[in-house]
Amino acid sequence: MKREAKWYIDTKLKPPKAFFEWCDSQIHTFKWSNKQKTILASERKGCEVIERRLTKRTDLNFSDKFYTFAIILVTSKRIEIQTYAYWSEIRDGKQFIDSDLVNFERLSNGERIEVTGDCNSYYFGLSPNQIMGGPYTGTRFYQNDWLEKIKTISELKYISFNQIDIYGIRHFYKYRNEIEFLQKIKARRLAEEVMYPGYCFSERGYTRIVDMRTLNQKWLRENKAYFKNSDNNFLAxxxxxxxxxxxxxxxxxxxxxxxxxxxxxxxxxxxxxxxxxxxxxxxxxxxxxxxxxxxxxxxxxxxxxxxxxxxxxxxxxxxxxxxxxxxxxxxxNLEKIKAKEEQDYREAMKSREKLQTTIDGYAFMVPEKLEDLIKEGKELHHCVGSSAYVEKHRKGQITILFIRKSDEADKPLFTLEYKSGEIVQIRGKHNISAPYEVFEAADKWVRWVSTRDRKGAVA
Structure with a gap:
């Protein structure tokens, strides 16, 4: 049974004192000096000391830096990822540090719980650490024995693996029953495909290796004989x-x-x-x-x-x-197309604006008007301006985005079709497939969208 968000915080595992000491050691302090005087902002030991010259113009009052530190705690029945934010401020030459638990994940009893907090108020979900970032962007992780514990005492102990990152923990936990089954029957390649999801490249572009909406417990039982003791793969x-x-x-x-x-x-x-x-x-x-x-x-x-x-x-x-x-x-029929830009599309645009960002030098842009799709199709000589795409985009059945160089945002480059949380296709002039670096940026964009707004419902 899912409880109030604060209940999960009140019952969380307690991090060791060494973790908070390590957090303190990661936060620098300041030392100002001249021939007559020295000002040390903090007496903390073991941290970096930034030395600066003390003059009449030296500013001894400023907001210093924002940090996020995380620890992964593991028991036989629970995996927790706790993220703490630290704020450093200098007032009259003295350093003041505040901290708070800002993001919390708990994997236990078949559930993944996410809680975020602000000023002792907690609610479900995770908050990004940075603008245009995710909940773990820039976060430093404490090096305890979490990996060994996950492999030996956690609910994931029956899965064989070497390395795993924060996103891998979530994925393994979600599909642990499927992974355990595949490893047990020695379906070697399919087990790897499920454990480490990604894309494969072929003549038609990039394809997701395994569709977990298809691969479930029933599907595995039905097709056990085909995959047992083999390197057979899902797509084939x-x-x-x-x-x-x-x-x-x-x-x-x-x-x-x-x-x-x-x-x-x-x-x-x-x-x-x-x-x-x-x-x-x-x-x-x-x-x-x-x-x-x-x-x-x-x-x-x-x-x-x-x-x-x-x-x-x-x-x-x-x-x-x-x-x-x-x-x-x-x-x-351009005037008829323009006439379709009624209130429903303008309202849809408001919800789609959150999809716009810049990643790795590429701007991801939602067309402002339906006629922009027609112009994009004409510029790039592909079919995004056809009535099928225009109507589906207008109705929210799919979402079309323009991918452009961030310093040439007015110049058509690639067109992306997005549906149900996945990229359907990315096409350039005369329908050429996107190069790897564009697809890689788009894959990062998908992850950014999913972590930014888990509650949204965008086609």
Missing amino acids: FELEKRIRQRNGKLVPGIENYLTYKDINKIPKGVGMVRFQNWVIKNKVDFTYYLDYLGMLSDLSIDPTNNENLIIPKDLEKAHDNAVRLLNIIFEE
Whole structure:
């Protein structure tokens, strides 16, 4: 049963005295001096002393620095991450230090509890430590024996691993039953994929290695025989399964171009083997292909009865022809598109503004007007301006963001589609896939969004 937020603080584990002594040692102090006089801001031992010259103009009253320190405490039934904030201030040459517990996480009894505090008031959730940062940005962690205790006495002791970080602790705890099961049956590769989630790179860009919405206890039991004592992986298994459901057989190499989620998007009017051979031979970017199908839909063209439309001899030429036709239609209907910018979209924009930030030199920007999507599509020669994307963005079914160099925010560069807390795709001019550094910045952006507003509901 979930209790009041303050109850978790009142019943938290008690950090050792050595932790607070270590925190004190990490906070510098000051020493001002001249030939006649010396002022030492604090008598604390073991901390860094910053020495400065004492003059008539020396300011002896100022706010010094903000610090955050964390400790991980482990028992057989509980893992806690306690973060303490410290504020250093100089008043009349003397140092005053205040501290408070600001973030608290508890993993226990199958639950992950998050509590944040301010002036002895506590509520659920975590607070960022810095502007444009997360709850652990800039935090220094105390080096106690937490890793060994997690491996030997905690609820995670049945999982085999070497290293783990703060985010890994959360992930392992959330999926510990699945990880334990996979390690027990020696499903080596799948166990690693679940333990260390990420993306793989293929011809079509970056794909999340394991979808934990699909991989659950029931799924594992049903497919135990396939993964037991093997290095079989999630994506290959699901891809082959979906192709068989379409009465086809997997063609080796198709895994570089399609994921299992793509199979049900392939039109019915072509055989699966023929389609796979066409994709491999022409090195088809499937997202680019889906844009092509989407434009056919916008043009009221049904490809299912025409194999030449489903697998055109020159996909790029067919795609560009569709873009040109749509741009003509959109130009003719631009005023109608503008008219759709009613109060519902303006209200939606207010909630989406919190998604805007700058990471690693890239600005993540939400379009201010629906017509900006059309302009973006025309500038980059891709389909973000199609009616399907405009409508889905307007209704909040997806969120489109522009990724631009922070010093060239007016120059279109890449377009990001975001849905259900995940990146769907990132595309540049003529639908090129984003380079690794852009995708890496976008992945950081996703984590920033998730830690910044856990209570929000953004498509």
